[in-house]
Amino acid sequence: MGQGRGWEGAVLRLLRAKDFVLTVLEAEDVTPHYRRLRVRDGGLLAATGVHPTMWVRLWFSADGRPHQRAYTLVDPDPAAGTFALEFALHEGVASGWARAARPGDTVEATVQGTGFRHPAPAPSHLVAIGDPASLPAINSLLDALGPAPATVWFEGDPAGLPSRAEPDRHEIRAVPREDAGARLLERVRTELPAVLAGTPHPYVWIACDTATTRALASYVRTDLGVPKQRVHALGYWRAD
Numbered sequence: 001m002g003q004g005r006g007w008e009g010a011v012l013r014l015l016r017a018k019d020f021v022l023t024v025l026e027a028e029d030v031t032p033h034y035r036r037l038r039v040r041d042g043g044l045l046a047a048t049g050v051h052p053t054m055w056v057r058l059w060f061s062a063d064g065r066p067h068q069r070a071y072t073l074v075d076p077d078p079a080a081g082t083f084a085l086e087f088a089l090h091e092g093v094a095s096g097w098a099r100a101a102r103p104g105d106t107v108e109a110t111v112q113g114t115g116f117r118h119p120a121p122a123p124s125h126l127v128a129i130g131d132p133a134s135l136p137a138i139n140s141l142l143d144a145l146g147p148a149p150a151t152v153w154f155e156g157d158p159a160g161l162p163s164r165a166e167p168d169r170h171e172i173r174a175v176p177r178e179d180a181g182a183r184l185l186e187r188v189r190t191e192l193p194a195v196l197a198g199t200p201h202p203y204v205w206i207a208c209d210t211a212t213t214r215a216l217a218s219y220v221r222t223d224l225g226v227p228k229q230r231v232h233a234l235g236y237w238r239a240d
Helices: 006-014 044-048 093-100 132-144 179-196 210-223
Strands: 018-031 034-040 055-062 065-072 074-077 082-088 106-111 125-130 150-155 170-175 202-206 231-233
Touching: 018 044, 034 093, 044 106, 055 093, 065 082, 065 093, 065 132, 074 132, 082 093, 082 132, 125 132, 125 179, 132 150, 150 179, 170 179, 179 210, 202 210, 210 231
Parallel strands: 125 150, 125 202, 150 170, 202 231
Antiparallel strands: 018 034, 018 106, 034 082, 055 065, 055 106, 074 082
16 A cells, blocks of 8 residues: 555655555535545554544545545544545545545545644634635534634635534634635734734634635734744645
């Protein structure tokens, strides 16, 4: 397993990444553009353990070349050896595979680079900024960080998507994707200072397209002065 993955696969092997084969158990279209696959983990959870926002690299082949994409584990169950993967569908090799996947299909997965450190002290307010691609990770944060209130800026339409926000303590602010993320950046810059005012221990988690994530992280750290250990930012995808 793991042959023919090019230089990315070679680097991961040097880093002692762990490889597994996932088997599709169930497929569900949550919306016409959002698909959930439940998979058997091939021993992954027993070997690696579980943490919030945990993700794996899935390997696909197209045009004779390997492609890897990262996906967050949803509802991992170590005892059963299962978890789900959720795909925001668009054009691309991963979405194409997810659309066609049926029970019994398999896909190779690599675990390397994922991790999560619970912020200390615990957040007095969670700020999450993301989109459909990072929704599973946002959900895992809402589950993991307990009673902290949260404000979520969500780029796109959350209607019908499996958000775990609880209306009594989690606020979702939907923002249409416009001008390659510029609308989201403007909204956050306008609204975030008031949200953080008087918050002694904020925790800011950002996962949008790479360019927008970079700009937001710089704004939060530099302009708002949130300590870097209280900010987690990771670009989840690259805009064309």
